[in-house]
């Protein structure tokens with residue numbers, strides 16, 4: 188791996204279950220992902236996209252092989268190291284996973300508060316700014332229950348981006364949205380990522396998004412079957 | 419509220435926001451905590467009254483040492499002791515003076531046919547040093563046959579009677595067909611065993627209790643010589659008097675022993691102590707239910723926070739914050755309702771049930787502790803929040 192890479196994966200295997208029920212979901216995956224790029228993971232359902240994403244996003248323990256994320260080996264890394272590393276990451280989930288009892292602003296503030304930097308007033312101001320960037324300046328104090336699906340996902344994007352993460356992981360962030368808002372969210376993600384030099388790894392089935400990618404990796408049955416750079 | 423808590427905790431008050439988001443659940447939880455508080459307060463109030471009314475009669479008398487029969491349990495529920503023991507005691511070095519004390523229950527008959535059971539103290543009017551100063555002042559007057567000091571806290575005696583007594587007008591009533599005249603008041607209060615207290619001379623006591631004999635008082639009160647050690651005199655008395663029938667106690671120890679007896683060996687004390695325990699358990703179960711349901715309902719959010727890099731102390735903080743909110747906001751209505759019920763109970767029963775700062779503080783910290791304990795149990799559910807399941 189080199190300094191130009193945010194993520195380096197070597198000989199990665201992953202298994203679910205034990206004994207007879209043991210099943211391999213990831214087969215000998217090797218990858219380098221450049222800093223500041225937008226990489227899209229594709230593949231049929233059950234091909235291991237989510238499993239791979241959670242492995243390199245340090246949400247799942249690495250069993251075999253090696254994953255370097257931001258110069259940190261994840262295999263056998265202690266929980267405290269993982270917690271610290273997660274604070275440099277942003278996650279956007281298929282379901283927005285906003286906290287229903289927090290307002291849009293408060294949800295975004297949670298992305299900052301984990302770093303313990305700045306007082307509540309500064310965090311609130313930064314969150315307002317970020318919500319403005321995703322076009323929600325008129326929805327700052329709305330609870331998620333009062334926002335549309337697209338608006339909620341934009342709050343989730345703001346929450347992931349507000350702390351200026353080094354890497355963003357997104358798993359089908361547009362699946363719950365109509366085409367128009369789906370594409371606009373990914374465009375926004377790409378633009379904000381470019382401005383900040385953020386590395387983005389995204390799982391998607393959405394063909395209209397592919398043209399935005401720097402690189403498209405396709406998985407089948409846990410193996411990388413194609414790896415292209417359209418641009 | 420939320421901004422204030424943000425400032426207080428240095429982070430968003432997730433626990434508070436979560437609880438207040440679901441108003442119905444919050445109301446139910448607070449009602450539960452308030453109810454548990456009410457249970458505990460009522461039990462403690464009655465226990466307190468029981469304790470008060472156990473030691474209240476001691477306020478009438480003075481003395482260094484109490485000599486009683488081993489058959490008796492407490493000051494007011496005593497056996498009889500031979501008066502000759504008093505003469506024996508007077509012969510012991512260090513004993514300055516001694517008097518017999520007669521205690522019995524007399525039925526006071528009202529005009530309307532109802533009656534009140536009065537715990538009656540027959541005192542030696544010639545030795546005022548054995549009476550509390552405020553009783554001693556009236557002892558001379560009690561030398562007149564069939565006169566008494568009537569307890570202002572007596573159940574079933576109308577307030578107008580005491581107003582008249584305060585104005586110096588005697589009040590005559592009937593006991594066992596004889597006329598007794600109250601010429602003054604004492605303030606002891608009703609208890610669980612009697613409706614009130616009556617103080618009379620030993621002569622009057624014996625006249626109204628024809629079955630009691632002057633030779634067999636309930637207790638013997640003893641004062642020691644100035645400068646003599648009460649403990650030493652007690653030891654001498656114990657050596658001189660037969661241990662199998664005579665009990666020698668320092669006055670303070672006797673009151674403490676009565677308290678211990680009433681709260682651990684009498685069913686009332688045990689029942690109310692048990693009630694406190696039930697109240698605490700009810701509270702813990704309710705708070706645990708609420709908190710663990712709340713954790714379970716927010717596993718997805720917690721997993722998201724974990725993925726964002728929040729660590730275990732943060733989640734424990736949320737649960738304990740919720741426990742704190744429930745404790746504080748449940749205690750307030752519980753305390754207010756209990757205060758009202760105390761007043762009602764005291765006015766209906768004339769028992770000395772009252773809200774005391776010490777009890778309130780004790781219950782508040784107990785509530786905090788119970789809520790924290792429930793919170794601690796509920797945090798076990800946090801382990802189920804796995805960020806790998808989010809995608």
Ligand SMILES: Nc1ncnc2c1ncn2[C@@H]1O[C@H](COP(=O)(O)OP(=O)(O)OP(=O)(O)O)[C@@H](O)[C@H]1O
Nearest residue numbers: 203204211212230231232233234235236237238239
């Ligand atoms: N927690 C788990 N326990 C057991 N097997 C699992 C688990 N998660 C995934 N798998 C299995 O691993 C394989 C890869 O699953 P994964 O969720 O990574 O696929 P995917 O490419 O994300 O599919 P989809 O497009 O449906 O989201 C599948 O066969 C799946 O059944």
Ligand SMILES: [Mg+2]
Nearest residue numbers: 236237238809
């Ligand atoms: Mg998936």
